[in-house]
Amino acid sequence: MYPQQEEYDILERLKHPEREAERRRRPSRLLFIRNILNATFILIAIIAMAGIALSSSPATTHLFYAIGLLAVIIKGIEVALRMPGMTHKAPRHDRRNNQA
Numbered sequence: 001m002y003p004q005q006e007e008y009d010i011l012e013r014l015k016h017p018e019r020e021a022e023r024r025r026r027p028s029r030l031l032f033i034r035n036i037l038n039a040t041f042i043l044i045a046i047i048a049m050a051g052i053a054l055s056s057s058p059a060t061t062h063l064f065y066a067i068g069l070l071a072v073i074i075k076g077i078e079v080a081l082r083m084p085g086m087t088h089k090a091p092r093h094d095r096r097n098n099q100a
Helices: 003-015 017-054 058-082
Strands: none
Touching: 003 017, 017 058
């Protein structure tokens, strides 16, 4: 987080203490979704690794590689939810007032 964003967040929190409960509630929903995605990733990755290790034909090996790729995509979605910009918008600055 950039220092300007931290300052904005702190000032906004001081201006609007009534929003504190909403701010605390929001990450718990995202945390729940991230935990579900993470558990799904782990299970699918274990299945893919076991399938690759135990497969006897190239066709089934390719299938388990595709399942492993699905696990990686799920993990990418979970990682994207960690990004700060995904949950709140950055403050917009008015260019007319910032004359240098």
